[in-house]
Amino acid sequence: MHFQDKLDIDEFGKIKDYGYIHFLDYNRTPDGKTIVIGEGFQPQGNSKILDLFTFVFDADMKLLDYHKVEKFQNTVKNLNGYGSYLESYGAFDYMYSQKLPGGGYVFYYVDNEKKSKRDPAWILGVVTYVDGVFDFQKVTLTTKEGQIYPMKAKNGYILLREDFEKDAELRLEKINY
Numbered sequence: 001m002h003f004q005d006k007l008d009i010d011e012f013g014k015i016k017d018y019g020y021i022h023f024l025d026y027n028r029t030p031d032g033k034t035i036v037i038g039e040g041f042q043p044q045g046n047s048k049i050l051d052l053f054t055f056v057f058d059a060d061m062k063l064l065d066y067h068k069v070e071k072f073q074n075t076v077k078n079l080n081g082y083g084s085y086l087e088s089y090g091a092f093d094y095m096y097s098q099k100l101p102g103g104g105y106v107f108y109y110v111d112n113e114k115k116s117k118r119d120p121a122w123i124l125g126v127v128t129y130v131d132g133v134f135d136f137q138k139v140t141l142t143t144k145e146g147q148i149y150p151m152k153a154k155n156g157y158i159l160l161r162e163d164f165e166k167d168a169e170l171r172l173e174k175i176n177y
Contacts, residue, residue: 006066015040018040018042018050019040019041019042019043019048019050020040020041020042020043020082020083021038021039021040021041021053022038022039022041022082022083022084022086022087022092023036023037023038023083024037024038024039024087024092024094025037025094025096025097025107027097027099027105030103032058032059033056033057033058033059033064034056034057034061035054035055035056035129036054036055036056036057037052037053037054037055037094037097037107037127038052038053038055039052039092039093039094040052040053041082041083041086041092043080043081043082043086044080045078045080046075046076046077046078046080047075047076047079047080047086047091048073048074048075048076049074049075049076049086049091049092049093050071050073051068051069051070051071051073052068052069052071052093052094052125052127053066053067053068053069054066054067054107054127054129054134056129056132065134067134067136069125069127069136071093071109071111071123071125072111072123074091074093076089076091079091093109093110094107094108094109095108095109095110095150095152096152098155098156099155100128100130100155100156101155101156102130103130103131104128104129104130104131105128105129105130106126106127106128106129106156107126107127107128107129108124108125108126108127108150108158109124109125109127110122110123110124110125110141110150111124111125111138121140121142122141122142122147122148123139123140124138124139124140124141124150124158124160125137125138126138126139126158141160143162145162145164146162146163146164147162147163148160148161148162148163149161149162149163
């Protein structure tokens with residue numbers, strides 16, 4: 001399987017009627033496969049950040065599997081650029097990956113639906129790859145009292161920090177995947 005078999009890509013890397021994919025992270029599995037995470041984007045006056053993609057390549061870098069994870073499409077105001085430039089400004093939603101204690105990987109991204117500055121809908125996207133199978137979950141991080149921010153924690157965990165506007169109270173929760 002090649003990219004051209006699944007995605008209509010031209011010689012410049014543009015996917016017809018979509019945009020481009022910028023690869024953000026990769027991990028090697030013990031059996032020699034490479035797991036790659038990327039995000040779609042459209043470079044223009046106000047660049048758009050599109051969907052998340054997962055790819056699995058064999059040891060010879062042949063595409064074995066891929067998934068498109070649809071998410072809210074954000075616009076980066078006054079920023080016209082391609083992958084590395086957008087990444088340097090933190091425009092992508094992908095956060096980081098961790099190796100799971102029992103084997104496999106977990107990848108985190110924040111899907112921020114900017115409905116309004118006063119009432120954004122924050123979603124934590126969790127993609128796991130265990131025993132050759134992807135699983136996709138979304139966790140709502142929006143509360144009425146404050147804002148929840150995901151933070152890096154030990155492998156297999158993510159720390160959620162909730163900030164309240166009215167006082168300086170801080171509540172921490174751990175989620176185990």
